Structure formats: structure tokens, C-alpha cells
Amino acid sequence: MAGLSTLTRGGSRFYVHPDDGAIKVPGVTTVVGQLPKDFLTFWAAKTAAEAAVNNWDLISQLIKRDPAGAIDFLKNAHRRESKAAADLGSAAHDLFERLCRGETINPRHVHVDVKKHVAHFAEFLQVTQPEFVHLEECVWSDEHEYAGSFDAIAVIDGETVILDWKTSKSVYDSVALQLSAYRYADRIILAGTGESIPVPDITGGAVLHVRAEGWKLVPVECGEKVFDVFKALRQVFDWERTGKRGVVGRPVAHGGEMETGTQRRAA
16 A cells, blocks of 8 residues: 555544655545535435335334434434445555456455455456556645655556546546556655655556445546546645635724624624
């Protein structure tokens, strides 16, 4: 795995500069997370409703004994689902990396939840014969102040591509922003030595989408126009974190019974 230290503040992931611990920059996925997420409201509500229907016997009994506990069970249904998906993805990624490095993995030692994923990934390697240039390394952008860890840079059919492994239900548009950030970073910081080297010239990007039912290699546009959007989101991150502080001043005049924010806090 990539070797830069990370920390989490306010739900955001930061990477720590390898030579100056005072310098901390947001991670690529944190920056991409500035995109609107209206769809998550529907998804969370749907997940809670499904949890109620699928667990009605349990919920009906829990309501009688502990109504607050029943509410907590349902309102956290989407978090449980997200965690399960994240755990599966992490387990699969670890095994994918081992396969890329030429390790032989005994299927008997693979958890049943990811056994098919591992088999499909091995088939991808056999079919496409990628030549890996870098695996699980970190990029750093001095100019735009961000960092992140990518899955692979590989040569496939003579083209150098930035690759991302996905085990999610779908390949989402936001991955284009993610790959563009890796592609146009200033340098790769090697996990083994901490040495900085240039990011190689990359032709394009792709997602290897691996599910229990199969796999597919999906090309992703991650050129300069996409990177411009990522850079805009990087500015949005700064705005949300610190930029908006103090932009609304104290009233210079007021009348009637309207309270100021300071008066409400004092009360």
C-alpha cells in the first residue's frame, strides 16, 4: 500500500507532507466529495424502508420494548450497507494487489464474499496481460495542493493508462475526476523509499469493474477538461472549510423585533 501518512478531520481525509508534517492537503476522494449528493437522500430513505420491510418481525418487537432503539436501527441502515460495501471493496483490493504482484492465492483462503471477485480479476489479468508500471502508490500536487493513492498505472495494448478497481454496483461519473487528479498530479511519492518521481505520460484512464457476476474494463475520459472541474472542486473545498468564514458580517442597522445572531446566542 501507499506510504504517505493520512489523518481525518471533520470527515475529510488529509495527506501529510513527507518532509514537512505541518503541510497537510486534502485527498482526491475528499475533493471529489464536494460534488452534490442529492441522490443519497433517496438512497438512504430507500435503505431504511427496505430495512423496515425485511426485518419487520424484529422491528415490531423492538418498537414495543425500545422505540428509540428501533429508530436507531432504521436510521443507520444506510451506514451499515455502506460499511459492508466498503469492507468488501477493501478486502478485494488487497487481494487484487497481491495478484498484480504475481502472488498465487489459494482460493480456500479467500472469503466467500470475494471469492468470485478474485477469480474474475485473475481472468482480467490473463485476458489483457497488463504491464504494471506502478501499483498502489501516492501522487502529490504541489501546484494545486492535493494528494491521493491510485490503484495502478499500466500499459495495456501499448497505451499507458491510469486504472482504478471498482467493486461498487455501478461505475459513477465522478471517477473521471478522480483519475484526472491522479493523471495531472506533479509527482509520485514511492511508498518504499519516499522518493519523488514524475507521473509518467498517461494516454487515458479506465475502471476495472469487478462484481460477483463478472468483470469489464471501462474506458474513462480523464483529460484536461475533466481536470479543470476537479480544480474547481478543490476551490470549493477551501471555501467550505475556511473561505466562507466571516463573509456575512454583523448588521450595521436593524429595526423591529428581529434579533441578531449575537443576541440569539447570548439569550
